[in-house]
Amino acid sequence: MPDRPDYPALTRGQIAVLDRVNAGETGLPVLQHLVRLAQDVLGARGAGFAEYADGHGRIIAATGVCEPAVGRRVEQADRLPGRRALLVPLDSVNDAFARQIEGGDLRHMLGARCETGDTSAGSLHVYFGEDAGEPGPEHHAVLELLAGEIGRLYGLGRGLPVHPAAAPDQAGAQADRDLWVAVTSHELRTPVTVIKGYADTLTNHWQTLGEPGRREAVRVIGNRAGELARLLDRLLSAASDDRGAGGSPAGPFDLVEALREAVQELPADLRRRVRLAHLPEGLPKAYGNRDSIATILTELTTNAEKYSPPDSPVELCAGTDDDTLRFRVSDRGAGIAPEHVERAFERYWQADGGDRHHHPGAGLGLYLVRRMVERQHGWVSLRPREGGGTVAEVRFPRA
Structure with missing residues (x-):
């Protein structure tokens, strides 16, 4: 970590943000730009932003060593306390929060709350390694500045928040029921x-x-x-809102073996398109519900098939790091816009304005995947694939 923030980089980065906002661009892409700017200007190993809504938060943007944590749920207890900026030794935070970052050689987290009016929209965090000194007042001030800019983005109300608070009013509940009936009748009619x-x-x-x-x-x-x-x-x-319902008890399991068996259970046409790109033997055991892998893989590969050309493969790979095991489902389809990578997990949400003629479906698959994975203390994320297409990544704790 440099003794002082990189002020020329900060100036250039802020000009770039202003240019994007003045051009009408807001939402998650601009937020991601500010998160990257925080890492670069402060000389951090990684940076992330957690958005708060409905009693919990979620990592919706991250860079560097924090990037694997995108999509992870943040509990109420892990929010930053009263002060706007806070330096936290990583060995003092709870295990679940510490596992949001990759690698075991990080020493400090510097966090700042992002506020709009009287509302805390989220928090911006940067992470420093063991070889870095303690961040000084200038580092605190720069992070608070960038957190304030993020708060301003939320105040604009264009593309943010990514996860709006649920509307409790009766009209909203009736609209949900009407949509439920419409989706159910539509999906049941064909079979x-x-x-x-x-x-x-x-x-x-x-x-x-x-x-x-x-x-x-x-x-x-x-x-x-x-x-x-x-x-x-x-x-x-x-x-159902019963988060604990159904399924066998959680325990250690062989992720690669479960994935290979799940591929064999896919419908024949879909199974022929799945390419096992990298499923190494001898990975550590994952911890979770082994029976859920078949359902999760079916949803992700079906989604990849729906949005990609008929002759293009759907690739499956797996791997591990210090704290998690992961698998990825990648396609060469239409891809996903950066501003949609979180909205895609909402119940009933579909791209293309919900056009069911081009991409029929209930809009439930990714919503269910996230629910199933988070019940097992894992997380799932989407991102655009380099060269075109989409990558879906699922992470489970190591046993």
């Missing part, structure tokens, strides 16, 4: 119609179909019935 059609064909044309025709009809009915069962599970899970 039910196909099953009924083939069942009627078997009933009315049993003799004329012949053995091959009857076998094909039964095969389609079986596939659609399985699809219907999975859909009902998803809809019921989305409707």
